Amino acid sequence: MNSTTTKRVAYSGPEFQTIAEQNTVLRGQVGSGLHGVTTGADDRDEMGVCIEPPDYVIGNARFEQYQFRTQPEGVRSGAGDLDLVVYSLRKWARLTAAGNPTVLLLLFLPKHEIVTNTWVGQQLQANPEMFISQQAGHRFIGYLESQRDKMLGLRAQRTNRPELVDVHGFDTKFAYHAVRLGLQGVELLTNGRITLPIPEPDRTWLRELRNGEHSLDEALDRMRDLKDQINRLIGCGAWAKHADPFVINGWLSITYLRWWEEKGLI
Structure with missing residues (x-):
């Protein structure tokens, strides 16, 4: 088994599934259906963001993402299948600040494409400029x-x-x-x-x-x-060369602490 396969299996384990399901702050469709360019043979691609518990931020345990596929790894998805990835909020923020075109779609999901939302997701969608550069x-x-x-x-x-x-x-x-x-x-x-x-x-x-x-x-x-x-x-220089890491880090720190307090985790 190669390292890539090992990583994908780990991301799909029950421990990570529980973290994602109990702490998702924003989730919705990011595939062709979201863009309005779909066929009857398309699967459904969804992405989510969750706030991992303190042990996975302060301690030695690590959570970066959870993945689920209707089909087993290596089998092509088809009509009606679901491909889901749920990132930790910290990893998603890093990818978004770096300009990743797929992960930043969550900032602009219309309401009818949102599966799960919280005050965290609402703040993200209200402040997309925090990540644009x-x-x-x-x-x-x-x-x-x-x-x-x-x-x-x-x-x-x-x-x-x-x-x-x-x-x-x-x-x-x-x-x-x-x-x-x-x-x-x-x-x-x-x-x-x-x-x-x-x-x-x-x-x-x-x-x-x-x-x-x-x-x-x-x-x-x-x-x-x-x-x-x-x-x-x-x-033309209308945007900064890079997203401001101090603004993002400050927002992440406040958000994680508030979420943990609300969940009774600290």
């Missing part, structure tokens, strides 16, 4: 390029969708994700928000791309244009 722009570009390169066969694919290549000549799901990331990166650096689901007319265009109604050249042109827009927005 130029670094997010760089990460959106990196994720866009990763999806593009996988589409072009330049990187190892994490999922295998030969059926899309057979029908359309390229993996249209990789293409859709690359363009989506570009659109959302532009909106984030322009307005400090991400609108979910993706507004029209882009939502229809993305759905058409995913269904093979746009060519590979059209998709690549759109990716290049969106990447250029993000680079210009980074260069």
